[in-house]
Amino acid sequence: xxxxxxxxxxxxxxxxxxxxxxxxxxxxxxxxxxxxxxxxxxxxxxxxxxxxxxxxxxxxxxxxxxxxxxxxxxxxxxxxxxxxxxxxxxxxxxxxxxxxxxxxxxxxxxxxxxxxxxxxxxxxxxxxxxxxxxxxxxxxxxxxxxxxxxxxxxxxxxxxxxxxxxxxxxxxxxxxxxxxxxxxxxxxxxxxxxxxxxxxxxxxxxxxxxxxxxxxxxxxxxxxxxxxxxxxxxxxxxxxxxxxxxxxxxxxxxxxxxxxxxxxxxxxxxxxxxxxxxxxxxxxxxxxxxxxxxxxxxxxxxxxxxxxxxxxxxxxxxxxxxxxxxxxxxxxxxxxxxxxxxxxxxxxxxxxxxxxxxxxxxxxxxxxxxxxxxxxxxxxxxxxxxxxxxxxxxxxxxxxxxxxxxxxxxxxxxxxxxxxxxxxxxxxxxxxxxxxxxxxxxxxxxxxxxxxxxxxxxxxxxxxxxxxxxxxxxxxxxxxxxxxxxxxxxxxxxxxxxxxxxxxxxxxxxxxxxxxxxxxxxxxxxxxxxxxxxxxxxxxxxxxxxxxxxxxxxxxxxxxxxxxxxxxxxxxxxxxxxxxxxxxxxxxxxxxxxxxxxxxxxxxxxxxxxxxx
Ligand code: AGP
Numbered sequence: 001x002x003x004x005x006x007x008x009x010x011x012x013x014x015x016x017x018x019x020x021x022x023x024x025x026x027x028x029x030x031x032x033x034x035x036x037x038x039x040x041x042x043x044x045x046x047x048x049x050x051x052x053x054x055x056x057x058x059x060x061x062x063x064x065x066x067x068x069x070x071x072x073x074x075x076x077x078x079x080x081x082x083x084x085x086x087x088x089x090x091x092x093x094x095x096x097x098x099x100x101x102x103x104x105x106x107x108x109x110x111x112x113x114x115x116x117x118x119x120x121x122x123x124x125x126x127x128x129x130x131x132x133x134x135x136x137x138x139x140x141x142x143x144x145x146x147x148x149x150x151x152x153x154x155x156x157x158x159x160x161x162x163x164x165x166x167x168x169x170x171x172x173x174x175x176x177x178x179x180x181x182x183x184x185x186x187x188x189x190x191x192x193x194x195x196x197x198x199x200x201x202x203x204x205x206x207x208x209x210x211x212x213x214x215x216x217x218x219x220x221x222x223x224x225x226x227x228x229x230x231x232x233x234x235x236x237x238x239x240x241x242x243x244x245x246x247x248x249x250x251x252x253x254x255x256x257x258x259x260x261x262x263x264x265x266x267x268x269x270x271x272x273x274x275x276x277x278x279x280x281x282x283x284x285x286x287x288x289x290x291x292x293x294x295x296x297x298x299x300x301x302x303x304x305x306x307x308x309x310x311x312x313x314x315x316x317x318x319x320x321x322x323x324x325x326x327x328x329x330x331x332x333x334x335x336x337x338x339x340x341x342x343x344x345x346x347x348x349x350x351x352x353x354x355x356x357x358x359x360x361x362x363x364x365x366x367x368x369x370x371x372x373x374x375x376x377x378x379x380x381x382x383x384x385x386x387x388x389x390x391x392x393x394x395x396x397x398x399x400x401x402x403x404x405x406x407x408x409x410x411x412x413x414x415x416x417x418x419x420x421x422x423x424x425x426x427x428x429x430x431x432x433x434x435x436x437x438x439x440x441x442x443x444x445x446x447x448x449x450x451x452x453x454x455x456x457x458x459x460x461x462x463x464x465x466x467x468x469x470x471x472x473x474x475x476x477x478x479x480x481x482x483x484x485x486x487x488x489x490x491x492x493x494x495x496x497x498x499x500x501x502x503x504x505x506x507x508x509x510x511x512x513x514x515x516x517x518x519x520x521x522x523x524x525x526x527x528x529x530x531x532x533x534x535x536x537x538x539x540x541x542x543x544x545x546x547x548x549x550x551x552x553x554x555x556x557x558x559x560x561x562x563x564x565x566x567x568x569x570x571x572x573x574x575x576x577x578x579x580x581x582x583x584x585x586x587x588x589x590x591x592x593x594x595x596x597x598x599x600x601x602x603x604x605x606x607x608x609x610x611x612x613x
Contacts, residue, residue, distance in 0.1 A: 001089070001396025002101040003027040003073035004181070005198045006172040007160045008217055009189020013069030018055060020191070020198040021071045022446040025051050026247055026254075026399055027194060030379065031086035035071075035097035036041075037169040038064035042097045046072075046086035068169045070162050070192075072099035076379030077394055078107075078283075079124035089128040091135025092119055096144075098134060098163045098345030100127040101194060102179040103394065105157035105272040130155065135165055140472045144173045145216045145225070152177070152227045157271050162192055175214045175227070178267070181208035183215055183222055183234060190217035196239045197246035201534065207234035217253045253600040255400030259586050260451055263444035265405040266579065268394035270440055272446045278434055280420045286389040287371060292424045295345045298323055299338065301330040301361045303610070305403040305486060306410060309375075310349050311479035312452040312578045313414030319575065320422040320436075330357040331613070334365065340368035347417070348374045351379025351398060351406035352609035360613060362386060375413040377406055391417060400601045402490045404586050407483065409448070411579055415440060437571070443579050446570040450583040459549065459565060460591035463517060470511065470518045471585070472541075474534050477521035480578045484519060490603050491593035501537035514545035519588075520563075521581050527574050529533075531558070538562045551581050586596030 003024025007016045014612075017034050025032075032054040033046025043064035047053040051073060072087035079085035088097040104110075107126035114121065114132050121128050130151060137147035144165040152161070158178035165171075174181055174192050184191030184199030184206055191199035192215070198205055207222060209215055213232055216223045224232045241250055251257040275281050298317060300310035307329055315327040328338070330348070340346070346365040350358050353376040362372045362383060373386035377395050384390035393409035419436055422428035463469070469488055473481030481498035488496035499508050501520070512518070518541045523530040535558065542548050542562055550563035553571055560566065567584045569577070593600050 001027050001075050002194065003198070004099050004101050004160060004192065004194045005071040006069075006174060006192030006217065008068045008170070008172050009186060009190070009219055010067060011189065013066045014058070014063055016202070017069045017071035018051070018058075019201070021051055021073050023197040023243065023247065025073050026383050026397065028073045028397055030076045030081030031074040031083070033057070033072050033086045033088050033099070034063065034069060035068035035088040035099075035164060036064050036069040037064050037166055039166050040166055042090060042094060042164065042166045044088055044090070044097055046083060046088065048082045048086055063371055066169070066173060068084055068164060070097065070099050070164055070172060075122045077103055077392065077395055078126050081380040085123045085397050087127060089123060089125065089131040091131045091138070093135060093139070094161050095137055095166045096131055096135040096163055097593060098127060098131040098161060100130060100159060100161050102159035103157045103268060103271045104130060104155050104159055106155065110154065126253070128230050130161060138165055138287035144168060144171060145214060146229070147264055148173045148175050148214050149225065149227055149229050152212070158268060160194065165341065171218045173214065173217050175520045176209055177212050181209055181215070183209065183217065185222065185236070188219050188311045190219070190222055192217060195246065195249060196241065197243060200239060200241070200243055200246050204239040206239050209234045250497045252594065253400065253590065255402055255404060255600050256590050258398055258400050258405045259583070259590065261396070261449045262405045262408050262583065263451070265395040265409050266447060267444040269409040271394070273416055274437060278430070280416065280423050280433065280437070282391055282416065284390045284392060284418050285420070287373065289424045291371065294343055295323060295421070296343045298325045298345045298347060299340070300325060300347045300349065301333050301358060303330050303355055303357050304542055305407045305483055306349040306351060308479040308483040308486070309407055309414060311346070311482070312411055312476050313418065315476045316415055316575050317418040317421065321425055321427050323421065323425075330355070330361040333361040338368075340365055340370045342369045342371070344370040346370045346372045347377070348372060348383055348387065349410055349414070350383050351377045351403055351410070353378040353383040354609045354611050355383070356611050356613045359383055359386070359480045363376060373417070375417070377409065377533070402487055402589070402600070402604055402607045407582065412440065415576070439576060443572070443576060446572055446580050447583060448582050449570050453568065456567060456584045456587045457591045460588045461595045463592055466494060466517060468495040468511070468516060470508075470516065470541075471496065471521070471522050472501040472504065472518060472522035472534070472537055473498065474501045474523055474530055475527070476575055476578050477523055477581060480521045480585070481519070483582055484589070487586055487589035488592070490606060491598060491600055492596055492597065493604065501534050504537055504540060509540060509544070512541050512544040513547050517549060518546040519549045519585065520551065521557055522550055522552045522556070524571065524574050524577055525556050530574070535559065535562065535602075551584055
């Protein structure tokens with residue numbers, strides 16, 4: 001997720017673009033850059049790090065007086081967060097400048113074609129490939145709008161592209177597929193932004209764009225076409241948010257915004273994971289198939305929510321690869337004198353990539369000659385830097401302290417790792433792996449279905465004043481119960497505890513009393529033995545007065561007689577059910593905390609990244 005700004009009008013573009021980037025910096029802060037049309041040339045500057053680094057560079061070397069420009073704040077996906085990979089990227093002749101948000105899935109084959117034609121690319125990014133392709137079209141005589149249409153027809157994946165042509169100061173041209181872009185409509189000026197925060201101080205008139213559209217903005221107006229050049233249009237609307245709401249896309253909290261971003265985050269984390277032949281590819285794996293085939297034990301280490309993602313991963317990895325998996329709290333790992341060797345793969349899961357407990361644990365593992373693979377959402381952070389391999393999630397920056405999209409995209413990365421190991425070790429046939437990948441590709445829509453059912457909001461508000469809540473789950477639903485309890489602890493500051501449902505009768509059932517809320521994650525149909533045992537647990541607590549709130553697969557009527565409240569889940573395979581089952585629990589915690597008047601984004605006593613042991 002990056003921040004993008006485009007401007008053409010009567011004002012100095014540099015000031016408008018820089019201010020717009022400042023409003024969008026929450027979308028990404030690995031690097032920042034700007035490009036202006038300057039009398040037949042492109043004046044540009046870019047710097048790794050926060051926007052302030054770019055601003056300092058511009059003060060040191062003023063750019064140009066120009067009324068046409070683009071800018072970018074980066075959240076790194078492909079390529080480390082450094083100056084070379086920062087946007088904008090230029091074409092071979094420096095005539096075209098481009099900024100980009102998203103992932104171009106087929107950039108490797110496009111890059112190979114360019115290099116075979118003699119192009120030299122200075123960065124590791126997919127964006128630079130698109131910049132070279134666009135400039136080739138300009139050099140062939142196309143205008144920027146036509147060039148954008150032609151190149152977009154060759155790209156696969158999710159992308160927002162915004163470009164300028166040094167020889168044509170009259171326009172900025174952009175395109176979008178599965179990635180945000182909105183137009184700001186002014187008088188004698190027009191704007192482009194990843195969201196309305198980029199231009200809300202200049203205009204509240206906006207144009208929403210559809211899928212696969214190219215938009216050209218000039219001082220005089222805005223025109224929209226399809227990728228094929230056919231006339232099209234956007235939907236005009238008035239923005240009545242203030243700036244703070246605009247940064248949260250109209251939501252009250254970043255956390256709530258991030259919960260609703262989960263379908264996109266999951267889809268982005270799945271992009272580019274399959275070769276044209278359908279085989280799995282993990283581009284930063286850096287461990288050979290031979291090394292992976294040598295793995296005979298996996299130890300997953302993590303903290304908090306990431307630890308619960310690791311617990312889900314255990315079920316998937318063991319089922320698909322038959323490799324034994326241990327899941328260990330990072331803060332406990334090195335003190336238990338773990339048994340490690342070169343055939344042990346240590347998997348470190350961390351959204352921030354900076355958690356001290358996890359970092360110290362992987363350092364210990366490497367001293368024991370184990371190979372370390374990181375699953376991380378922050379490109380270039382310490383944990384992936386000190387690991388042998390990494391699978392990056394593509395959730396975009398997670399601002400809310402309570403992790404949500406970070407968790408779901410960690411699950412996706414864990415499933416990908418499990419399937420990749422199964423592919424390498426041959427423990428699953430190719431068609432079996434393809435079947436699961438196809439199921440994963442359908443998960444964003446299932447998650448959206450859960451998000452569309454807002455009944456959980458009223459349910460949460462009913463629990464204002466509740467002092468204790470229990471969460472029950474079995475199999476892959478057990479880590480979901482633990483995560484649901486953690487969300488409630490973190491946000492509503494009340495006693496919440498997750499249990500393996502089968503464990504209840506061994507003591508915790510003594511906690512059950514009249515009207516105690518118990519949220520139960522019910523396994524999907526088809527796993528009847530598992531469901532029957534879950535049903536027993538629900539009956540046990542209900543018989544003792546509990547208020548049972550059951551998360552149940554649609555069409556499963558067997559639970560109804562024992563549920564005080566039913567929350568319906570889409571039909572998905574048992575190993576993938578955490579991707580949908582956790583979402584109502586996230587919404588429940590967020591809404592109850594809001595009703596209690598808590599600061600949901602900055603809960604008391606917590607930090608987004610715990611960099612102390
Ligand atoms: C989750 O909501 C919490 N913010 C916390 O448990 C977090 O998951 C944990 O600190 C691990 O952080 P990491 O994923 O950045 O390593």
